[in-house]
Amino acid sequence: MTTPHDIIAAAQKDGRSSLFEHEAKELVRSYGIIVPRYELVDPADRDAVVAAGEKLGFPVVLKAVSPQIVHKTDAGAVMLNITTSAGLSSSLLVMKNMIASRVSGAEMRHVLVEKMMPAGLELLIGGLRDPQFGPSIAFGLGGIWVEALKDAVFGILPLTHEDMLDMIAQTKAGIFLKGFRNSPALDEEAVHLIITNLSKLMTEHQAIKEIDLNPVRIYARGAAALDVRVILQ
Amino acid sequence: MAHDLHGFFYPRTVALIGATDKRDKPGTAILENLAHFSGAVYPVNPKHQTLLGHRCYPSITAVPDKIDLAIIALPAARVEQELDAVHQKGITRIILISSGFAEAGEDGMALQKRIAIRARQYGIRVIGPNALGVYNTDNGLDSFFVSRERVSRPTPGRLSIISQSGAIAVILMEALARDGMGIAKVVNYGNRLDIDDADALDYFANDPATGAVAMYMESVADGRKFLNAARTFAAQKPLVIWKAGKHELGAAAVASHTATLAGTYGLYQAAFRQAGAVEAYGFDHLIDAAKALALMDYPCMGDRLLIVTNGGGMAVAASDQAQRDGFTMPTMPSAVRERLHQAFPPYFVTTNPIDLTGSGKNEDYETALREALPHYDAAMVIVLMGATTVNEEATTLIARACHDAKKPVACCILQGLGYTQDAMHALLKLGIPVYPSPERAVRALAALRKATQRRGCDKQTKL
Numbered sequence: 001m002t003t004p005h006d007i008i009a010a011a012q013k014d015g016r017s018s019l020f021e022h023e024a025k026e027l028v029r030s031y032g033i034i035v036p037r038y039e040l041v042d043p044a045d046r047d048a049v050v051a052a053g054e055k056l057g058f059p060v061v062l063k064a065v066s067p068q069i070v071h072k073t074d075a076g077a078v079m080l081n082i083t084t085s086a087g088l089s090s091s092l093l094v095m096k097n098m099i100a101s102r103v104s105g106a107e108m109r110h111v112l113v114e115k116m117m118p119a120g121l122e123l124l125i126g127g128l129r130d131p132q133f134g135p136s137i138a139f140g141l142g143g144i145w146v147e148a149l150k151d152a153v154f155g156i157l158p159l160t161h162e163d164m165l166d167m168i169a170q171t172k173a174g175i176f177l178k179g180f181r182n183s184p185a186l187d188e189e190a191v192h193l194i195i196t197n198l199s200k201l202m203t204e205h206q207a208i209k210e211i212d213l214n215p216v217r218i219y220a221r222g223a224a225a226l227d228v229r230v231i232l233q
Numbered sequence: 234m235a236h237d238l239h240g241f242f243y244p245r246t247v248a249l250i251g252a253t254d255k256r257d258k259p260g261t262a263i264l265e266n267l268a269h270f271s272g273a274v275y276p277v278n279p280k281h282q283t284l285l286g287h288r289c290y291p292s293i294t295a296v297p298d299k300i301d302l303a304i305i306a307l308p309a310a311r312v313e314q315e316l317d318a319v320h321q322k323g324i325t326r327i328i329l330i331s332s333g334f335a336e337a338g339e340d341g342m343a344l345q346k347r348i349a350i351r352a353r354q355y356g357i358r359v360i361g362p363n364a365l366g367v368y369n370t371d372n373g374l375d376s377f378f379v380s381r382e383r384v385s386r387p388t389p390g391r392l393s394i395i396s397q398s399g400a401i402a403v404i405l406m407e408a409l410a411r412d413g414m415g416i417a418k419v420v421n422y423g424n425r426l427d428i429d430d431a432d433a434l435d436y437f438a439n440d441p442a443t444g445a446v447a448m449y450m451e452s453v454a455d456g457r458k459f460l461n462a463a464r465t466f467a468a469q470k471p472l473v474i475w476k477a478g479k480h481e482l483g484a485a486a487v488a489s490h491t492a493t494l495a496g497t498y499g500l501y502q503a504a505f506r507q508a509g510a511v512e513a514y515g516f517d518h519l520i521d522a523a524k525a526l527a528l529m530d531y532p533c534m535g536d537r538l539l540i541v542t543n544g545g546g547m548a549v550a551a552s553d554q555a556q557r558d559g560f561t562m563p564t565m566p567s568a569v570r571e572r573l574h575q576a577f578p579p580y581f582v583t584t585n586p587i588d589l590t591g592s593g594k595n596e597d598y599e600t601a602l603r604e605a606l607p608h609y610d611a612a613m614v615i616v617l618m619g620a621t622t623v624n625e626e627a628t629t630l631i632a633r634a635c636h637d638a639k640k641p642v643a644c645c646i647l648q649g650l651g652y653t654q655d656a657m658h659a660l661l662k663l664g665i666p667v668y669p670s671p672e673r674a675v676r677a678l679a680a681l682r683k684a685t686q687r688r689g690c691d692k693q694t695k696l
Contacts, residue, residue, distance in 0.1 A: 133456035133500045154503040
């Protein structure tokens with residue numbers, strides 16, 4: 001099991017200023033943040049990709065890991081809701097072709113075959129280092145609504161428990177967490193835990209410039225970070 | 234250290250280097266304003282033997298007294314050299330009025346850095362450069378180069394002002410003076426070569442003359458230092474801050490959504506929230522909130538708002554604002570309604586709002602508040618002075634009811650220029666904030682509610 005230091009050092013040695021998705025997920029997992037189960041597979045080995053899907057259990061998602069791809073959705077590097085082995089096999093081909101046509105020269109180092117999580121409220125929880133205020137947390141509604149709604153508020157580390165509650169209460173996301181009408185209350189404690197652990201990660205690893213958990217899916221019980229981006233100094 | 238600011242506000246002796254009598258020079262206005270200072274003033278200018286009735290000295294080293302504070306109103310290019318003389322004289326506090334430093338381009342920035350290094354070497358504390366400096370109603374110290382015939386000075390009070398902008402400091406001061414609102418101290422720290430916003434907050438936290446602070450800022454140099462100082466201050470006294478200006482992010486494209494959303498403003502808002510400060514969203518809002526926070530002795534412990542009026546239409550506007558600001562307006566408890574019915578004519582409305590109509594008298598305000606206010610968390614009281622059945626005496630009765638119930642009250646007084654002005658000033662003297670519109674009065678109470686909530690938070694274990 002590689003340590004956070006090792007993960008970061010390996011990327012730095014590789015001359016990269018950001019972590020691959022699986023590296024980022026290992027990093028946050030080591031800090032107690034839940035991510036979906038996944039298998040890292042050689043994209044040239046179609047049988048291994050299919051086997052990974054069968055091992056995880058359908059439905060799965062398929063993602064490309066490439067140093068040249070920054071926005072996976074735009075690049076066609078994410079295939080969702082794959083329900084069969086045949087579907088997984090053809091998705092692999094479709095994805096390769098799409099990427100080739102959209103991102104010239106994209107090197108596909110790995111593919112991630114990942115358990116697809118049920119639908120749920122999506123949040124953005126992130127960490128950044130501000131030149132004036134230092135390490136801080138961002139929180140708000142996530143997923144595809146992020147840029148349209150700009151629901152995010154911030155918290156400057158270190159955060160007390162009260163600070164964290166206040167922060168959440170400022171957002172629309174906070175209203176959804178409490179539940180209303182036909183929507184049940186969601187697992188606020190799971191959210192608190194993610195914020196706490198992310199704060200620790202930011203504080204303990206100065207090499208991390210920014211970290212972006214988006215979307216984090218919140219359920220009535222539990223939460224998971226579906227996509228994790230880490231940018232290094 | 235924070236207590237160093239005490240020497241800026243309470244010097245026994247002040248030297249004005251660059252004093253003059255030329256029209257439109259800062260050195261002229263400052264010397265005129267220093268006439269109100271209770272301590273000794275020593276103008277320094279080799280071109281004059283006397284200035285404005287003071288003996289004028291050719292250099293700072295020629296002054297035959299220990300100087301606690303030197304105000305330097307010289308062109309930027311001459312400041313560096315003057316520092317040597319200031320140091321020779323053993324002065325440890327200076328206010329640099331001069332502009333032409335960091336705000337004036339690369340050369341100015343380089344000059345400011347050199348001044349900073351030299352001042353630090355000499356152990357001299359600096360307010361400025363490019364600063365108006367300090368104003369203290371306690372001893373009349375006034376280093377602002379704005380003449381009193383153009384800008385009135387406020388009377389003594391418990392509100393202090395910290396401003397990054399000199400213009401805003403002056404305008405705030407005058408707006409408050411015009412409204413009859415007292416001021417304790419003002420500081421405009423300019424380019425922040427040394428003394429900054431956090432230092433000012435630390436000083437005012439410990440200043441017995443200061444009961445609340447209103448602050449204007451555009452940027453902060455050390456965000457964490459500011460956050461800690463603001464938090465320490467707001468734990469003891471109310472703090473309201475207006476942050477203006479936008480901060481452009483760096484050009485580099487960043488992949489993560491977090492950085493795209495950040496924009497520095499969100500972090501300032503986080504700082505204000507975590508510090509327990511109230512945020513103001515503009516000039517009027519800052520003044521209105523500052524009045525309420527400085528004057529009101531009573532916290533706003535909940536969201537239940539009572540409105541009392543002698544004109545129904547005004548109460549509708551107030552109710553709208555109440556909803557916008559997160560207040561509730563619970564209906565009058567039936568027992569209270571009963572008693573009000575017995576005391577009032579039948580055409581008075583005794584729900585919430587209580588409408589005393591155009592025939593309402595001074596005593597009716599007292600009755601309404603005495604019976605109803607204990608059942609609410611705050612009251613907004615509208616007095617239309619156009620009704621001849623009320624007059625300035627209503628203000629005394631309203632203030633008494635507020636202090637008896639120990640609940641926060643804001644007033645809205647309208648109509649009749651001279652008459653209204655007197656009534657408003659009377660209320661301020663009685664400790665009741667008063668506003669010329671129902672929306673502003675309700676918003677001010679909302680600021681008080683926010684301050685109560687944020688400062689009442691119990692900060693527990695750190696994450």
